[in-house]
Amino acid sequence: MAKQSLFWLSDEAWAALEPHLPHGQPGKPRVDDRRVISGILHVLKVGCRWRTFPLSTAPQRPSITATTAGPSAASGxxxxxxxxxxxxxxxxxxxxxxxxxxxxxxxxxxxxxxxxxxxxxxxxxxxxxxxxxxxxxxxxxxxxxxxxxxxxxxxxxxxxxxxxxxxxxxxxxxxxxxxxxxxxxxxxxxxxxxxxxxxxxxxxxxxxxxxxxxxxxxxxxxxxxxxxxxxxxxxxxxxxxxxxxxxxxxxx
CATH class of the missing domain: 3.30.420.10 (Ribonuclease H-like superfamily/Ribonuclease H)
Structure with a gap:
């Protein structure tokens, strides 16, 4: 699947979003955040299954909650x-x-x-x-x-x-x-x-x-x-x- 057919964050959108991402977290080395979030947005846009997404573009099933402001567990x-x-x-x-x-x-x-x-x-x-x-x-x-x-x-x-x-x-x-x-x-x-x-x-x-x-x-x-x-x-x-x-x- 060509990159042109996938959802991809523009330079302006990424510049606004990137400062709000967590940095300096322990664990395995981070993959490219822009590529992962663009992959998540593509799945949300077209409604495809995570397993059908090209692995060369994003992980098979990335964690959405790790890339957004998390919801309150008490009140939803x-x-x-x-x-x-x-x-x-x-x-x-x-x-x-x-x-x-x-x-x-x-x-x-x-x-x-x-x-x-x-x-x-x-x-x-x-x-x-x-x-x-x-x-x-x-x-x-x-x-x-x-x-x-x-x-x-x-x-x-x-x-x-x-x-x-x-x-x-x-x-x-x-x-x-x-x-x-x-x-x-x-x-x-x-x-x-x-x-x-x-x-x-x-x-x-x-x-x-x-x-x-x-x-x-x-x-x-x-x-x-x-x-x-x-x-x-x-x-x-x-x-x-x-x-x-x-x-x-x-x-x-």
């Missing part, structure tokens, strides 16, 4: 200090549900729930929750089983992305508990009221039009086949791949 939230520092005033908040394929653990297998795989109308699924700034760049991710309500991860994500001035979200986040929390945190809620409300809350419709930026973000992420469809058994690997793709697609 992946973020970085640099992302929090770059967070801007507006946040958009949707979730997407990738389908888990046969390489992911089945429901009956012990630990499937711990690996963020649940059963919903679409079968075995995982749900990606994302907090993004007003330029459509992800600030924080959370991964849960697909049958978890969107609003469950709203406050945990917002707590690690402060300061925030305004939250733009859809009707799935129209809950009094979230609105009260936002009010206490001095965050303006730009959330349309659900049809069940007898007295709708006022909505800044001009600001709400900006919610499309995160929809476009998920369109970018779903161009990567191993993000649109989950093949990883471990939630940590899938979430780390998501963080790496998001950094390459939006931040660099």
């Amino acid at each position: 939230i992946a973020s970085s200090r640099r992302w929090r520092q770059l967070a801007l005033c507006r946040k958009s908040f949707p979730s997407t549900v990738p389908t888990s394929r046969r390489t992911a653990p089945p429901k009956a297998q012990k630990g499937a729930w711990a690996q963020a795989i649940g059963t919903s109308r679409g079968g075995r699924t995982s749900k990606i929750h994302c907090l993004a700034d007003d330029r459509g760049r992800p600030v924080a991710f959370a991964l849960t089983p697909g049958n978890i309500a969107d609003i469950r991860m709203a406050i945990p994500l917002l707590e690690i992305a402060r300061p925030t001035k305004r939250l733009i979200a859809d009707k799935a986040y129209d809950a009094d508990s979230l609105r009260q929390w936002l009010s206490g945190a001095k965050i303006k809620a730009v959330i349309p009221s659900s049809a069940a409300r007898r007295t709708p809350y006022p909505l800044d419709r001009k600001a709400y039009r900006r919610r499309n930026v995160i929809e476009r973000l998920f369109c970018k992420l779903k161009n990567w086949r191993r993000i649109a469809t989950r093949y990883d058994r471990l939630a940590a690997n899938y979430l780390s791949a998501l963080a790496l793709v998001a950094a390459i697609s939006t931040w660099i």
Whole structure:
């Protein structure tokens, strides 16, 4: 397979990414980091198996978690200090549900729930929750089983992305508990009221039009086949791949 047909980090992208890689680690001599990360990104892009990747270009199954900001084992939230520092005033908040394929653990297998795989109308699924700034760049991710309500991860994500001035979200986040929390945190809620409300809350419709930026973000992420469809058994690997793709697609 020719190098031209593989994903390869540009000089500009590598110059931005290389300073954040670990250096001076004990163990075997490191191989070329740029070649390994480019190989990982190629597999994530096309969705091929690790064993089918040309060994002359990258290891057979490199460790994704070793090349990205690792997710928190306690909460399943992946973020970085640099992302929090770059967070801007507006946040958009949707979730997407990738389908888990046969390489992911089945429901009956012990630990499937711990690996963020649940059963919903679409079968075995995982749900990606994302907090993004007003330029459509992800600030924080959370991964849960697909049958978890969107609003469950709203406050945990917002707590690690402060300061925030305004939250733009859809009707799935129209809950009094979230609105009260936002009010206490001095965050303006730009959330349309659900049809069940007898007295709708006022909505800044001009600001709400900006919610499309995160929809476009998920369109970018779903161009990567191993993000649109989950093949990883471990939630940590899938979430780390998501963080790496998001950094390459939006931040660099």
